Amino acid sequence: MELLQLKYFRTVARLEHMTRAAEQLHIAQPALSRMISRLEEDLGVPLFDRANRQIRLNAFGKAFLVKVESALSSLEEGKKEVLDMAGLERGIVSIATNALNRLSPAVKAFRERFPDVSFRIKQIAPAETYSIGELLEQGTADLGFGPMSLHKPGIREFPVLQTEVFLAVPHGHRLEHQSSITLEHVADDPFIEYKIGHPFRQVNDEISRRAGIQRTIICEVEEPAALGSLVQAGLGIAFVPGCKGDEVTPFTLLPIEGPDQRRAYFVSWNETRYLSEAARQFQHFLGEYYAGKQE
Structure with missing residues (x-):
């Protein structure tokens, strides 16, 4: 069982669609199908029910997905902690937003202060604002930014x-x-x-x-x-x-x-997950940056 197999399985399980998963992962669909099949062979059970070229996560797959999500999340948090040990200049900030035009100037100003910090920005369609909270829950994003309060358990936020x-x-x-x-x-x-x-x-x-x-x-x-x-x-x-x-x-x-x-525009984060030093610094920076816009 390989780490790459687990990452690919997670994507297929979330989408329950092999073609869309292959497109998202930038891999050929036959290669993705073979990798999932090898994972099922290693486990000794099918993870999906297949009928008429459609796939649905079955009971085995649902149980396995919970553990895979937890394992991959722990590995990602471990990576963030190691990067923190190397210093802020090696940090990465992952942020989901449906207000990129309002956020971009703040990102530019932050990178002028910390030029070696990297950003991974997920632009969310306004009608799918709810997915910001989902990405925070999954640990896919460190921070969320947008003009609406998320009102989700475990998600903290404040207006900036x-x-x-x-x-x-x-x-x-x-x-x-x-x-x-x-x-x-x-x-x-x-x-x-x-x-x-x-x-x-x-x-x-x-x-x-x-x-x-x-x-x-x-x-x-x-x-x-x-x-x-x-x-x-x-x-x-x-x-x-x-x-x-x-x-x-x-x-x-x-x-x-x-x-x-x-x-009001809010910055949000998952209080149950590890927040990297770079993400914490950017979180505080947003408050300082926008305070200067409201004087």
Whole structure:
């Protein structure tokens, strides 16, 4: 039984799909199938039920997966401890995020201070924010970063950034030169919005509800860049977060009058797993970095 077999088995077991597992592992499917078959021969029992070219983890496989997950997690934590003994400059930070555009400047600033620290970043689709918590539970990621609290047992988190929400209007908009606006002034304007399920959509819906307006949404997007591009093109207006030090935008950001409108970004981690020195340092750095953006 080899370590590589266990890693491959874990991926196949999680996906229950040989083709997708092979693609994720960057290995030919026949080679992956042979490796799983050899593992089953070594164990003397089948780990999957196979029917009509589909595979399902059976009772043997489920029991074995628990032990494999534990063993691989212990080995990964051991690797982190050894790297810590070699010093912070040899560290690796693994982070899962659905807000890469907001996180990237902080990563850049941290690497300027610690240039030899490596990052492994897993970008999560906004509609799959829940998977950040799963990656933390599995030990696949050291830290999570995003605009929503995870609310999961064993996962600790704290807010590192509060961004004010502005109304983004294209240049030439009738309200472009206002010092601030109320949302009643734009109740009939077309809005660019995130798709349902996106964490920002939930925040924006609540802002509109409190203001007593019902937006006319003409387009739904998944990424901030797409939203900004459509506002810039003059197709509509949108809610956009901003904070001190942000780059100049190709549209106008108007402060919204009324109750304070803010979005919180959280850093999260699994308190039951070993957190490397590099990850702990980056965790603290995020608090320091974003504090300077809120003065």
